[in-house]
Amino acid sequence: MREILFRGKSTETNQWIYGGFHIWEKRQTCFGDDKLKDDEISYVITVNSFADWNMPRTMQAVEVIADTVGQYTGLADVNGQKIFEGDIVKSQNYRFVVRFGKCGSNKFVNYNNGYIGFYLEPDGKTNAHGLRNDICYFGNLSVIGNIYDNPELLEE
Known part of the structure; x- marks a missing residue:
């Protein structure tokens, strides 16, 4: 559970x-x-x-x-840190913001069979076109901040 x-x-x-x-x-x-x-x-x-x-x-x-309330995804990063909605995560050269909502099934991190769940949204600077961007696929994510305390990470 x-x-x-x-x-x-x-x-x-x-x-x-x-x-x-x-x-x-x-x-x-x-x-x-x-x-x-x-x-x-x-x-x-x-x-x-x-x-x-x-x-x-x-x-x-x-x-x-x-505006700062976010739910735990049920997953942890490579360092054992819990990943929450609103966190900024990095894998290799890609950065994503963890979101919750309805999106395409190729973006789902966790639960509900492709309708509503946690997914990774490219940060705007990451060229992730055609990239399978779910946490299960990457597996080596690390939390580098969140959108509330570290908005500058999305501008870099």
Whole structure:
């Protein structure tokens, strides 16, 4: 079974938080045109809090920046580092951004029989025309950054 794990950058500390993902609606909507405003929705990563002396652990919810949330692909790079959606990976002379969504079956990294899944998107500088660009094929990927902390890697 694939490990389900998310990451996102904390709105307070700008540090990466790893755990479960939840969209928290701060109130319930009523009938009619009542819609939640942006400030009434929080995106949180839930993590286990510290517990000692066999006491039950509590869950801690850390609010994260919505655009930075990405899911773990279930795969690791050549150094054992987990590969997440939004990571920039390199194989030989090629660079790709790990994405999630619907694409051609030749780009799938993982699961769902060719409809929706993780895939590699050429970084814009990589000439990958006609290249079979899935993680299973390359096998020797290394994470060199991500699109949030290292956008300059896509411009090189």
